[in-house]
Amino acid sequence: MVTRSHGRLTRRIRALVGFLALGGAWGAGASAREQDLPSGASLVAKHLAAIGGADIVRATTSLRATGVTELPAQNIRGTFEVLAGRPAKAILRLELGGIGKAESGYNGTVGWMLDPMVGPSIVTGPQLDEMRNDAHFDAVLHPPDLVKSITTIARVEFDGRPAFKTHLVFVSGQTRDQFFDVERGYLLGFSADSQTPMGVVPTIVTLRGYKAFGAMTNPARMIQSAMGVEQHFIFETYEYNTLKPEAFDPPAIIRAIMKTDAVPAQPVEQWRTEGLASFDEAWTTINDSFFDPTFGGLNWAAVRDELRPRVLAATSPEDSRRPIHEMLARLKRSHFVLMSSAATTSEDPPRAGGATVGVDVRVLKDDVVITRVTAGSAAATAGLAAGQVLLAIDDEAASKWFRPQGSGVDPRARALEVWRRVQRSLSGAPGSTATVRVSDDRGERVIRVNRSVEAGERVVLGDLPPFVTAVTERAVETPDGRPVGVIGFNVWMTPVNDPVARAVNRFRSAKGLVIDLRGNPGGLAAMISGVAGHLFTTPELLGRMKTRTSDLVFRANPRLVTPEGVPVVPYEGPVAILVDELTASASECFAGALQSLGRARVFGRQTLGQALPANTRRLPNGDLLMYAVGDFVTATGRRLEGEGVMPDQVVPLTLQTLRAGRDATLDAALRWIDTSSGLN
Numbered sequence: 149m150v151t152r153s154h155g156r157l158t159r160r161i162r163a164l165v166g167f168l169a170l171g172g173a174w175g176a177g178a179s180a181r182e183q184d185l186p187s188g189a190s191l192v193a194k195h196l197a198a199i200g201g202a203d204i205v206r207a208t209t210s211l212r213a214t215g216v217t218e219l220p221a222q223n224i225r226g227t228f229e230v231l232a233g234r235p236a237k238a239i240l241r242l243e244l245g246g247i248g249k250a251e252s253g254y255n256g257t258v259g260w261m262l263d264p265m266v267g268p269s270i271v272t273g274p275q276l277d278e279m280r281n282d283a284h285f286d287a288v289l290h291p292p293d294l295v296k297s298i299t300t301i302a303r304v305e306f307d308g309r310p311a312f313k314t315h316l317v318f319v320s321g322q323t324r325d326q327f328f329d330v331e332r333g334y335l336l337g338f339s340a341d342s343q344t345p346m347g348v349v350p351t352i353v354t355l356r357g358y359k360a361f362g363a364m365t366n367p368a369r370m371i372q373s374a375m376g377v378e379q380h381f382i383f384e385t386y387e388y389n390t391l392k393p394e395a396f397d398p399p400a401i402i403r404a405i406m407k408t409d410a411v412p413a414q415p416v417e418q419w420r421t422e423g424l425a426s427f428d429e430a431w432t433t434i435n436d437s438f439f440d441p442t443f444g445g446l447n448w449a450a451v452r453d454e455l456r457p458r459v460l461a462a463t464s465p466e467d468s469r470r471p472i473h474e475m476l477a478r479l480k481r482s483h484f485v486l487m488s489s490a491a492t493t494s495e496d497p498p499r500a501g502g503a504t505v506g507v508d509v510r511v512l513k514d515d516v517v518i519t520r521v522t523a524g525s526a527a528a529t530a531g532l533a534a535g536q537v538l539l540a541i542d543d544e545a546a547s548k549w550f551r552p553q554g555s556g557v558d559p560r561a562r563a564l565e566v567w568r569r570v571q572r573s574l575s576g577a578p579g580s581t582a583t584v585r586v587s588d589d590r591g592e593r594v595i596r597v598n599r600s601v602e603a604g605e606r607v608v609l610g611d612l613p614p615f616v617t618a619v620t621e622r623a624v625e626t627p628d629g630r631p632v633g634v635i636g637f638n639v640w641m642t643p644v645n646d647p648v649a650r651a652v653n654r655f656r657s658a659k660g661l662v663i664d665l666r667g668n669p670g671g672l673a674a675m676i677s678g679v680a681g682h683l684f685t686t687p688e689l690l691g692r693m694k695t696r697t698s699d700l701v702f703r704a705n706p707r708l709v710t711p712e713g714v715p716v717v718p719y720e721g722p723v724a725i726l727v728d729e730l731t732a733s734a735s736e737c738f739a740g741a742l743q744s745l746g747r748a749r750v751f752g753r754q755t756l757g758q759a760l761p762a763n764t765r766r767l768p769n770g771d772l773l774m775y776a777v778g779d780f781v782t783a784t785g786r787r788l789e790g791e792g793v794m795p796d797q798v799v800p801l802t803l804q805t806l807r808a809g810r811d812a813t814l815d816a817a818l819r820w821i822d823t824s825s826g827l828n
């Protein structure tokens with residue numbers, strides 16, 4: 149799963165708002181602990197003079213700033229807008245490519261979050277205390293109602309400059325270390341343990357490029373570093389004294405919740421140099437971020453010393469990648485992947501275009517079988533049907549998909565690799581013809597079908613390949629005639645949130661709900677909190693993510709209003725989740741979490757067992773490194789990595805049921821709903 153976490157988004161929002169509250173929070177001065185260190189009060193005064201003086205601060209009633217934001221390593225970009233006003237009001241709005249729009253706000257009383265991954269929520273507890281501190285408009289004047297003390301503790305280096313380090317204690321009890329430029333007086337940045345919905349996260353904020361924006365001097369760039377990821381905020385405009393009080397009103401949905409309580413050829417020298425730099429960066433990235441500092445007993449330094457010379461001895465760009473692939477394999481964990489900047493490897497030549505044949509397939513022993521045909525598609529019209537065995541696609545025989553993979557390979561990993569090869573064979577240019585040879589109970593035959601672009605919303609998230617999102621919903625009945633809603637979606641990306649919410653609302657009075665996650669490979673991990681919120685009335689603990697520096701939590705975010713703001717009660721009836729061997733990552737976390745809590749019963753086949761939260765980084769040679777940064781366990785402490793989710797009722801895949809037009813997994817879930825009187 150990709151970790152664009154709710155906690156990280158919250159952290160960035162509050163850090164930015166806090167900095168823009170006219171300089172951040174510094175409090176009432178205290179004496180330096182050593183004679184040669186300036187007092188905290190004198191450092192505050194020097195910073196205040198550097199940014200324009202106390203009179204300008206007092207004359208300012210509101211501030212609006214806009215700019216662009218980026219996560220350089222992940223190649224994610226977007227825009228932001230910050231509003232701040234007296235006495236303690238602040239809003240940040242973000243729009244990030246591939247994620248969507250987000251908002252954090254505090255109007256002096258209520259704190260809120262609009263998170264495209266998790267949904268809307270009211271901020272409470274320590275997070276609200278931190279939000280209240282950060283929103284204080286007169287923070288730069290260090291009022292006694294905000295800050296208890298500030299003490300200079302050392303002369304250090306921060307962001308390459310000599311700095312005085314101070315320790316600030318808020319009246320609320322929270323603390324922060326701040327760094328002031330020795331020469332110029334500017335605040336260079338601060339570090340703190342940030343409160344997030346997922347837990348406490350160590351965070352460093354760096355401020356650069358102070359310059360005049362109107363009558364006041366402010367940083368032109370803020371860099372926030374947490375969990376090994378940097379996000380930059382580049383300020384383009386500042387406006388003063390233009391906002392009206394209603395600018396800080398909570399959004400309608402929050403008010404509703406409140407009421408309810410391909411790469412050019414390179415010279416040899418260049419690819420070799422970049423290959424070595426890429427190996428070094430991949431090794432260092434993992435060395436700094438792997439959630440287990442012991443690497444499970446693996447001597448990570450020895451792995452580098454063994455494999456790095458092979459990059460130097462490489463004879464081609466592809467040859468230089470092999471040591472990185474092997475290095476990642478030594479970790480024996482999922483979500484460590486090197487994606488070549490070339491279209492693909494020479495072993496798996498790419499198919500041009502973005503179209504495919506409208507079928508889904510699975511591996512059944514030593515065959516590839518069609519399990520689903522898109523209704524109304526060219527594939528259905530041409531005669532492709534569930535239960536047919538694929539023998540060849542164009543000039544590629546099925547035997548090519550089943551290449552030897554060595555002994556000891558997990559059957560699920562083997563099935564995944566075969567599935568990927570079949571997908572490449574099915575793909576091609578829009579309108580191109582795929583010649584498909586199949587067999588069924590009537591014998592062998594050849595079917596020709598035109599490829600088409602998959603329907604759905606296309607999402608680009610940073611450097612990752614594009615995703616096409618799709619949500620399905622249908623009403624069915626159990627054998628005893630009870631109405632049931634079936635909701636499926638193909639990937640955990642934010643465009644599915646509203647359709648899923650509306651589907652849940654459609655089936656809110658149904659006697660059962662089925663969530664179909666078969667073939668869903670995961671996506672944005674934090675979304676499990678939002679989708680689970682449709683099924684819980686309280687913020688139940690779903691699971692924990694252990695990183696190198698933090699222990700973060702995933703909790704259900706109860707969805708108390710529809711996307712239109714209409715109050716509702718989360719669905720309380722029986723829930724079935726359908727899974728198979730291609731259900732992975734965030735889908736496994738969701739299914740495993742609800743299974744562990746007894747909120748859902750799982751049907752189908754054992755999931756893939758690849759359930760680690762991950763980030764991505766573009767390497768010097770253009771390749772994309774995906775690397776795990778955390779380990780997920782359910783609320784009951786069950787690890788899903790390697791094991792996956794074992795269904796409560798295993799339903800094997802058979803040709804007989806497919807050819808009979810039956811969905812045996814769904815049938816089993818419907819029978820259970822008939823016999824279930826609810827959750828017991």
